[in-house]
Amino acid sequence: MSDKDDLITAALRYAATLHEGTFRPDRARTPFVAHLSETAELVAQAGGAPAEIAAAWLHDAVEDGLTNIAELENRFGPEVANLVAAVSDAPEVVGQGIAERKAIQAARLAAAPDGAKRIKMAEQISILKALAVERPLSWSPDRAAAYIEGSRLVAAACADASPLLAERYAAAMADALR
Template identity: 35%
Template sequence: MPERPAPQPSTGAKADQDSLEAAAQRLAEERHAAQRYGKLPYVVHLAQVRAVLSAYGYGGALGVAAWLHDTVEDTDTTPEEIAARFGEEVATLVWAVTGTGESRKERNRSAYEKIRKHPQAAILKLADRIANVEASREHPDKRAMYRDEHEAFERALAGLGDPRMWARLRAALLA
């Protein structure tokens, strides 16, 4: 029987992607360290967004962006820093879901406009919204806000994203 070669350590694209995602998680934990998600550390929300993406088989740049999606909006992290550390694709995804403006309505509108220009970001935004809605079960005021916004959210992102994720979001809003 011929000898099998010894297994080689993984040095391919998957290992590189895992390393990039781990670096994104570390940066997000550092930048959001003082922030809370309700009573929990903010990283809990980021992990939930990543878990939603994983449930539908999404990884790569979307997996990296899951950890970073709120850094530009909520910390002093810039899109240029994201691009330098994680690449243009990740930076574009993060920037597309970053709302700018004085009010929540303005911030949502700006993110929706950017997402329409970068449709892949709709998957990230859906994962974020699913994580937020599912976490709001114990917070009726938050749940009401997401329900009130849902029609505009659907209209703004019509035809984008993953239909399975849309179904999960709708179900979560009804729960």
Template identity: 40%
Template structure:
């Protein structure tokens, strides 16, 4: 692990330290960014992309973390990828989701890779360890929206895209089985 990636990991672990996922076990949020970083590395991401994967949710979810702070600590390239992946929290949730689709085609190769890996991690979690309050319909709607986002990303990273497609198929199948069992 390079110094940049190690520093990004330590920063993310610190900033996300008290955050929990919305699953039944309230798992530590940092497990998500760790998975995104591992996927990014596994699909050929370089040091900049892996560092950005560790940091991708810090500006959005860990105030007062800022783009300028990330640029000063990790460089302009890392900060640019994180910036490209950061939703504007001042917008309503539906608008933020719409903007992810609108902005996806203009993502850099690095931002596209981290975004695909983020969606792989989130879609797997929605299938395997979903937020406790999410209905089957909401889980399926999340998968559909994720497909919409990934579909319009620039056509880079075919292996990551193929893996995403497999995760979506498996997630839909698992949710369908759960829905069938809950009806019986």
């Protein structure tokens, strides 16, 4: 196994441990790690570097309060930690409405490195694909609509990082709007 595989595997294992027992808010109670896996796979398909793929596995861990950037830097190095930091909302942003949160994300990501943009685009695709199947049980129709609209801002800020992900985002958006 190469060092890049070791990094990705270590991130996968740590993310699975952190998110153990958590589920997507759907009727099937899909393990949350499925979202992380889909995000990481999309980043890999877009040609993401090993640090990007590792960070994709870890992208929700800080926002969800399961770890912090210092711990990620200690375990995975500064490149992975910086990518996770770039895609993570500050605690004061997490509590805001979807429209405001997405506008803040888009503004922040416009200046982010391409690796962070690929991770965020992949995350948006994964969430839109899930929304196309079923609205989260805890979300009102208005919240789902606001998420879909807000994700457009994020995608516009990130689309230049990967034509493949931009294309997949457009398809996921079309499905979510049906």
